[in-house]
Amino acid sequence: MHGRVKVKTTAQQEEEKKKEREKKLKIYVAARDACFSKRKDGVFDEEALQLTQQLLSSNPDFATLWNYRREILMHLETVKDEDEVQKIYEAELSFLESCLKVNPKSYGSWHHRGWVSARLPRPDWARELSLCDRCLSLDDRNFHCWDYRRMVVKMSGVPVKQELEFTDRLIGSNFSNYSSWHYRSTLLPLLHPESPEATSQCCDPPHSSSPPSPQTHFHRVCEEQLLKEYELVQNAFFTDPNDQSAWFYYRWLLGRGMCLYL
Incomplete structure (x- = not known):
């Protein structure tokens, strides 16, 4: 009737969504095939870099494209000066942040970021630590970020x-954090080692499912620091007696298991 807004039926809306998905899929497949063709022909130009970026922006877990992207970047290193390479890799880090927003636990994105940071002529490590802080504040068990x-x-x-x-800080804000407790166990022997005169003892790190190798050597934490750790973990019990992470850590402490793999 006149004066009324025409409302699409559910079937019509679904049909439009289907056509939109098919359109996006065709564009994606065309870009993917173009990348594969370029790689097969040994083409490592900036157009290929843009194509891989287009695809990885929507699907950051496409391992083959990350591999191709690294090949392109290594080629560009040979034809660009250091300042240009610095700018290329800084742009790559910005692109990777957008990928991590799509999937914060994307193995390909984190692996590529490590590769880029290691090759960056002038890395900004403070920025990278800040990124880790932000990601872990959103998900403190993101083992890729750890x-x-x-x-x-x-x-x-x-x-x-x-x-x-x-x-x-992390444990103080969330006692239920296996990753923070475990990371702490690897740091304590470095900062508070047991004296050489003390009797050494071997054990597994907390939460580890793999037995130590015969070649593994260990260092334990000094008694004074162990007592402080007991107090810390007991505070966790009082906060949440049913949480398992603190109990795992406490059991490890009781076994005098403050060890470090070397």
């Missing part, structure tokens, strides 16, 4: 004390 953070800490030489304080 792995990347360990790489950044190693490459940039972040003091062990600073990282231990970082675990203090």
Whole structure:
């Protein structure tokens, strides 16, 4: 009737959505085939870089495209000067942040970010640590981010004390955090090692499912620090007696299991 807004039926809406998906799929497949064709022909130009970016923006878990993208970037390193390479890799880091927004646990995105950071002529490690802080504040059990953070800490030489304080903050805000407790266990032997005169003892790190190899050597934490750890974990019990992460850590402490793989 006149004066009334025409409302589409459910069937019509579904049909339009279907056509839109088919249209996007055709564009995606065309771009994918173009990438594969370029790679087969050994083409490593900036157009290929744009094509892979277009595809990975919507699907950051396409491992083959990350591999091709690294081949393109390595080629560009040979034809660009250092300042140009710096700009290319800085743009790559910005692109990777957008990929991580699509999927914060994308293995391909985190692996590629580690690769880029290691090749960056002038890396900004403070920025990378800040990124890890933001990601872990959203999901403190994102093990991809934890792995990347360990790489950044190693490459940039972040003091062990600073990282231990970082675990203090995370555990203080959420006792139910297996990753923070475990990371803490790897830092304590470095910052508070047991004296050489003390009797050594071997054990597994907490939450580890793999037995130590015969070649593995261990260092334990000093008695004074162990007592402080007991107090810390007991505070976690009082906060949430039913949470398993603190109990795992406590059981490990009771076994005097403060060890470090070397």
